[in-house]
Amino acid sequence: MEELTPSSEATLVKCAACKCDAAVDDAFCTHCGYPFSGSKDEQNKFLSNRRLKKANLDEANKKVRQASNALFIVGVLTAAFGFMFYVMTVNPESAKSILIANLVLAVIYAALGVWCRVKPLAATISALSVFALITIINAIVSPISIISGMLLKVILIGVFITGIKSALKAEKLKKELNV
């Protein structure tokens, strides 16, 4: 019993890269692949590589955050547009249904913004779909509307596409870094 306890403590070391426990006779860390038995050069290279991946992950997460915020902004804009239209339009029948439509849409955007914080890939794909659908419907039903807010639409589509790519990247990096 006394022999067992000190030896079980001595068999564990902390990995310098990922801070996980590893057996003392392991050549590589089983969690992150850090070369315990490698040269100082190899170990430094591994650590700086890992730092680079972490920086990339931070950047990817930042872009995903941007997509999430863009969704909230679009939601607010949609709701605002709905109210504006309701107040300014002559026909009360269509005004009410357009207001409700815009409010439902605003809620969808907001919900996607929240979902983006939890499941970024799913949310960004869905966000791009619904935004593309609304833009396409507006473009076909009243082609003049393509021009209105075109810059904003192009920027938003860019943000969502970047969001999708960054979400894919973030997933891959999270898996590699084992965070």
Add this chain to the structure above:
Amino acid sequence: MSDELAPQVSIATQSGPRCANCGAAMGDKDRFCRKCGASLGALEDPDTTDKKWNAVRQLILFFIIEAVICAFSLLQSLHGFAWSVFLDSSLAVTTIVFVTLNWSSCKPLLVWNNFSLSRLALYCFLAVVASCLINWQATWVNEHFFSKRESIYAFYLPYKHAIALTIFFTAAMPAIFEELAFRVFLIGKLLMVTEKNQAAIISGFMFAIMHMSFISLFWLLPFGILLGYIRIKQNTMWYGTCIHFCFNLTACVIDIMYFR
């Protein structure tokens, strides 16, 4: 006794996962080999990342094409039987093209795996019940908030075999082609990119918004997600197709009965 024990001990030490690179024994949860450092599936190879992005591009392209065709159906100038048939056919052709281009991943779904008559009967029964409830609700909402009665059957009435046309275009065609589009093709691509639950949710979401009806979203979304789950779980498109067909058929039958 010792002869019986010895083989078991050696089998125990020989069993268990081994590193593909150097053959060293490894634990279940190891991500890197402790002896040679080889990645045991932790690193995503660049091929997979490319494949994932390609899958996303394809499914977005498909969605956009379908969205454009559906948006055209909103135009007042494109009303009438001929346009309706043309637009429906365009959707069907688009779906067939995309499925054909991805035939190897779509083909397995066309087989009726996990066939069970009792399960099919249960699904279809539930579809009919759900359709009655939703149809009743929609009629109520239409009459109370919009004071109008819409009838799909009335649209086909001027033509020969109006009942058959209604059932073909409102029940049969959507059942087959929407299932092919959203459950076979779309979920196929989504499963390359994300996990099962998210794939069902995303495809259900895209299915729901494609119908372009804000009021119906509250039941279209769960319906789409449910069909997605069933396709993923049962690994076939046919349960979904039958459910969808029964659902739409019930709506048709109610519509026709009410109209007459």
